[in-house]
Amino acid sequence: MTAAAPVVGVLALQGDYQKHQQMLNSIGVASYLVRTSDDFAQVDRLIIPGGESTVIADLLRRFDLHEAFSSFIRSRPVWGTCAGMVLLAARVNDETVNPYGVIDIDVDRNGYGRQYFSDIYPAHMELDGAAEDLPLVFIRAPRVTRVGAGVKVLLVHKGDPVILAQNNVLVSAFHPELTSSTLMHRHFAFAFARS
Numbered sequence: 001m002t003a004a005a006p007v008v009g010v011l012a013l014q015g016d017y018q019k020h021q022q023m024l025n026s027i028g029v030a031s032y033l034v035r036t037s038d039d040f041a042q043v044d045r046l047i048i049p050g051g052e053s054t055v056i057a058d059l060l061r062r063f064d065l066h067e068a069f070s071s072f073i074r075s076r077p078v079w080g081t082c083a084g085m086v087l088l089a090a091r092v093n094d095e096t097v098n099p100y101g102v103i104d105i106d107v108d109r110n111g112y113g114r115q116y117f118s119d120i121y122p123a124h125m126e127l128d129g130a131a132e133d134l135p136l137v138f139i140r141a142p143r144v145t146r147v148g149a150g151v152k153v154l155l156v157h158k159g160d161p162v163i164l165a166q167n168n169v170l171v172s173a174f175h176p177e178l179t180s181s182t183l184m185h186r187h188f189a190f191a192f193a194r195s
Contacts, residue, residue, distance in 0.1 A: 005030065006029065006030070006044040006045055006189055006190070007030045007031070007032055007042065007043045007044050007045075008024050008029055008030070008031050008032070008043065008044065008045050008046070008047060008188070008189055009031070009032045009033075009034040009039065009040070009042065009043030009044075009045065009046045009047070010024070010031060010032070010033055010034065010046070010047045010049060011034050011046060011047065011048045011049060011056070011069075011084075012033035012034055012035050013035065013055075013056055013059040013060070013063070013065075014051045014052060014055050014056050014059060015049035015050050015051020015052070015056065015083060016049050016050055016051065016175065016177060016178070017033065017047075017049045017051075019049075019175075019177040019178060020047050020049050020081075020177045020185075021033065022177075023176075023177050023182055023185045024185055024189065026182060027182050027185055027186055027189065029185070029189045029190075034046065035063075036063070036065070037064065037065055037067075037068040040068045040069070040071075040072045044076065044077070045076055045077035045078065045079070045188065045189070045192075045193075046072060046073065046076065046077070046078045046079070047078075047079045047080075047081070047084070047188070048078065048079070048080040048081070048083070048084030048087060048088065049081055049082075049083070049084060049177070050081045050082030050083045050084065050139065050175050050177075051082075051083045052083060053083040053084075053086040053087050053092075053097050053109065054096050054097055056083055056084075056087060057087060057097065057098065069100075070100060073088065073100060073102050073168075073169070074102055074168075075168070076168060077168050077169075077170070077188070077192055077193040078102070078168060078169055078170070079169075079170040079171070079172070079184075079188045079192070080169070080170075080171045080172075081171075081172050081174070081175055081176065081177065082139065082140075082141055082142065082172070082173065082174065082175055083142075084171065085107060085142050085171040085172065085173055086099065086107055086109055086142050087099055087100055088100055088101075088102050088103050088169055088171055089101070089103060089105050089106065089107040089142075089171075090103065090104050090105060090106060090148070091106040091107070091146075092106070092107050092108075092109050092142075093106070093107070093108045093109060093145070094109040097109060102166075102168075102169050103148075103151060103164065103165075103166045103169040103171055104147075104148025104149075104150055104151050104166060105144050105146060105147055105148060105151055105161075105164060105171070106144070106145045106146035107142045107143070107144055107145065108142060108143040108144075108145050109142055110140045110141070110142065119138055120135050120136065120137050120138070121135070121136045121138070121157060121158075122135060122136075123135070123136050123155065123157060125154075125155055125163075125183060127154070127183055127184070127186075127187045127191070128186070128187055128190075128191045130183060130186075132181050132183045133181065134155075134176065134179065134181045134183055134184070135179045135181065136157055136162060136174040137174050137175040137176070137178045137179060138173070138174050138175075139174075139175060141173045141174055142173050143160055143173065144160060144161045144162070144164065144173065147161055147164065148166070150166055150167075151164050151165070151166045152164065152165045152166065160173075162174060163184075165192070167193070168193045170187075170188060170192055170193075172184065
């Protein structure tokens with residue numbers, strides 16, 4: 001594991017982790033499916049996929065991953081997409097979710113509506129000197145309702161922040177792994193949180 005060739009872990013308990021792994025493989029980034037406490041030592045950075053935040057949180061505890069996960073996300077680069085954003089937030093408007101509080105945002109779980117209201121919206125984004133069209137795939141997506149002073153908003157959609165970063169934490173309310181754009185995966189693997 002080196003700065004030049006990161007190994008990106010994908011939390012593989014539930015959700016669309018295989019799609020993230022396919023995106024990483026398509027850009028030549030070594031990936032590793034994280035399922036056990038020992039797996040965290042094999043990776044430089046971690047993606048928490050979309051899925052069901054309550055299920056992912058329950059599985060972290062059920063499989064005794066809570067401590068290793070909590071330690072990793074507080075010290076290493078981590079990217080939460082959709083449900084991953086919910087788990088990383090400071091506060092969530094749903095008492096069934098106990099977020100880890102590593103990015104200073106408040107989140108309305110399913111803030112864009114239930115499954116019926118899922119949709120794709122066109123967007124354009126510039127990151128690391130590259131500009132691309134980036135379709136925003138919202139599937140029961142969380143809506144950010146508060147952004148703390150130390151949080152950087154990287155993309156806004158219809159007035160709502162949908163990509164944000166703070167220190168070692170990157171979050172997106174949508175599913176970039178379900179598009180053909182590799183912009184976000186390249187950014188997270190090669191540029192995000194580099195010292």
